[in-house]
Amino acid sequence: MTLTLSDEARRYIAAFADATGVTPVDCLVEDDRAVFVVPAGEMGAAIGPGGQTVEEVEEQLDTRVDLVEDADDPAAFVANCLAPAAVRNVTLSTQGGSTVAYVEVAQADRGVAIGAGGESIETARRLADRHFDIDDVQLA
Template sequence: MTVTLSDEARQCIVAFEEVTDTTAVDCLVDDDHDRVVFVVKAGEIGSAIGPGGRNVERVEDELGRDVKLVEDAPTPEGFVANALSPAAVYNVTISENRDTVAYAEVAHEDRGVAIGEAGHNIELAKTLAKRHYDIDDIQLT
């Protein structure tokens, strides 16, 4: 999948990578929720967060917005699970009929976290899954 970045997203990636010394493979500037979402190279999420969340705080200060991090994954199932984090996702199954749908088995007590306030978290996960794996929808089971 080819991901197209806006000029603002590219500028945010430069700032993020300078502060965290990690690699961002994607960036979404979410003006509706005043946040920037970075997809971080697999295996680098801990370094991106930094001790006690220090790197995220520094990036937030520099950008003047909230920052959310999602760890990249080599499989669509792993990516969907990471995109729904911090919800506990037990299993993800991809179904390819007319549309490609990811069915994510989420812990009952974490369904609210996976959905987020007014559906913001699941909508973000759907957007990222579409950008990276051409997944049309995510359903929680």
């Protein structure tokens, strides 16, 4: 699948890569934050010791930065999108040409998975659609 990035997203990716040495595979730029999809296995380098590197990126971009670890498997990717919520299971279901990811989350982590104002679940929906053509993400 080919991702289309805005000019602003490309600038953010370049700035992130310069600051961290990690080149994100995707970036969603929103009003109050940027969400970077970091290659699998490179999350530690992207965050830096004690979160220092990501804090520097936040200062440089003057926005909040959230990170999602990439995955080759769609279920794993959806689970990564909802981190740090404890995802127990992700089931993909296709009906009538639509694919929905049903996510089982520990009851105590439902609020984390949804996020303030639905921010986390909406980000998961957008990224799942962009990377795996998943039409919806629902908490089961």
